[in-house]
Amino acid sequence: MTTLTKEQMYDDIRRWKKEKNAVILAHYYQVGDIQDIADYVGDSLALAQKASQTDADIIVFCGVHFMAETAKLLSPQKKVLLPVMEAGCFMANMMDEAAIKKYREENPDTVILMYVNSTANCKQYADVCVTSSNALKIIDYYAKQGKKMLYGPDKNLGNYAMHKSNIKMDLWHGFCGIHNGLKPSDVEVAKKKYPNALFVAHPECNLDVLALADYVGSTKQLIEYVTASDAKEFIIGTEVGVIHEMEKRNPGKKFYILSDRLKCFEMKLTRLEDLYNCLKDETNEIEISKEVSEKAVKCVNKMLEFSK
Ligand code: 13P
Ligand code: SF4
Numbered sequence: 043m044t045t046l047t048k049e050q051m052y053d054d055i056r057r058w059k060k061e062k063n064a065v066i067l068a069h070y071y072q073v074g075d076i077q078d079i080a081d082y083v084g085d086s087l088a089l090a091q092k093a094s095q096t097d098a099d100i101i102v103f104c105g106v107h108f109m110a111e112t113a114k115l116l117s118p119q120k121k122v123l124l125p126v127m128e129a130g131c132f133m134a135n136m137m138d139e140a141a142i143k144k145y146r147e148e149n150p151d152t153v154i155l156m157y158v159n160s161t162a163n164c165k166q167y168a169d170v171c172v173t174s175s176n177a178l179k180i181i182d183y184y185a186k187q188g189k190k191m192l193y194g195p196d197k198n199l200g201n202y203a204m205h206k207s208n209i210k211m212d213l214w215h216g217f218c219g220i221h222n223g224l225k226p227s228d229v230e231v232a233k234k235k236y237p238n239a240l241f242v243a244h245p246e247c248n249l250d251v252l253a254l255a256d257y258v259g260s261t262k263q264l265i266e267y268v269t270a271s272d273a274k275e276f277i278i279g280t281e282v283g284v285i286h287e288m289e290k291r292n293p294g295k296k297f298y299i300l301s302d303r304l305k306c307f308e309m310k311l312t313r314l315e316d317l318y319n320c321l322k323d324e325t326n327e328i329e330i331s332k333e334v335s336e337k338a339v340k341c342v343n344k345m346l347e348f349s350k
Contacts, residue, residue, distance in 0.1 A: 044315055051318045052079050058321050064100035066317070067092055067113065070261040071283035071309035072104045076317055080104060083287065085262035086158045087173040087349060093117055094346060102321050106308050108134045111162045114328040115339040122328040125316035129308050131159050133246075136216035137195040139163040145192065152190045152212070155181060156341055160195055162330050165338035171345040174245050175260035178203055180348050185209040198222060199245045202252055220281060220306055221246035228301050229254045232277045236298055242267060243279030255279065268292060281306045
C-alpha cells in the first residue's frame with residue numbers, strides 16, 4: 043500500500059519510463075488514472091499495432107491477459123509486463139485449447155477466424171485473428187472466396203457478422219458476460235429516459251440489442267463516432283471505461299451508460315498503484331514458449347496485413 047499521491051506516482055512513472063525506455067499501453071476499459079498516464083490508449087487492434095511498432099525495451103500493458111500476450115507475440119524480444127497477472131477475460135477463457143485443436147483436426151479445410159479475445163494457446167490453431175474493428179472486413183474476404191468458416195469464441199460478434207454479410211459460419215459458443223447480459227428492454231428504458239440520445243453499442247452485445255443501435259463498432263470506433271456526430275447525447279452500450287475518453291474529447295456532450303452492469307471486473311482489477319509497482323520492479327512478465335509463439339503469431343500477423 044503506497045501513501046504517494048497520484049501526481050507523485052505520475053512523476054515517478056514518467057521518470058522510470060525514460061530511464062528504462064518503457065512504453066505504457068492501456069485499453070479504453072482501464073480506469074481513468076491509468077488512461078491519463080499511458081503513452082497510448084486504444085482498442086485491441088490499435089494496441090496490437092502499437093505493440094508491433096514500438097522501439098521501447100519494455101511494454102507495460104494495462105489491460106487483460108490476452109492483450110498482453112498478443113503484444114508479446116508481436117514483440118517476442120521485448121519485456122512485456124502485465125500489472126495484474128490475474129486480469130483475465132471471461133470470454134477468452136470460454137475456448138479451451140483441446141477443443142479447438144480437435145476442431146482443427148476434424149475440419150482441416152475450414153478457415154478458423156479467431157477473435158483476439160482468446161489465449162495464445164488457442165491462437166495456434168487459427169488461420170487469421172480478428173478484432174471488433176476489422177472482423178466484418180476479414181470475414182467478408184473469406185466468405186467471397188466461398189470458404190467454410192469457424193468464428194470464435196464470441197458468438198455475438200459472429201452472429202452480427204453473419205447477419206450483416208448474409209453468410210453462414212460455424213460459431214463457438216463463447217460470449218462476454220458483461221455485454222451478453224444486456225437486453226432490448228434495457229435499451230427501451232434508456233431511450234425513454236433520454237429521448238434525444240443516440241444509442242451506440244459494441245458488437246459483443248446480442249443481435250437483438252444491436253438491432254436497436256444507431257451505430258455498432260469497436261471501442262475506438264464508438265469513441266470516433268460520438269466525436270464526429272452532431273448529436274449531443276449518447277447511450278453507451280459497452281464497458282463504462284470508454285466514457286472517460288468520450289468526455290475528454292467532447293466536453294459539451296453527455297454520455298449515459300446503458301446499464302450499471304457494464305463494468306468489466308477483470309479490466310478494473312488494475313489500479314494506478316499496480317502499474318506503479320509493476321514498472322518500478324519490472325514484475326509480472328508475460329512468457330510464451332517459443333513453440334506456441336511461432337505458431338500463434340501467424341494469425342495475428344495475418345490480421346495486421348489486412349489492417350494496413
Ligand atoms: P475492442 O477491440 O473494441 O477494444 O474490445 C475489446 C473487448 O474486450 C471488448 O469487450
Ligand atoms: Fe473480456 Fe468482456 Fe472484459 Fe472485454 S469486457 S475484456 S470481452 S470480459
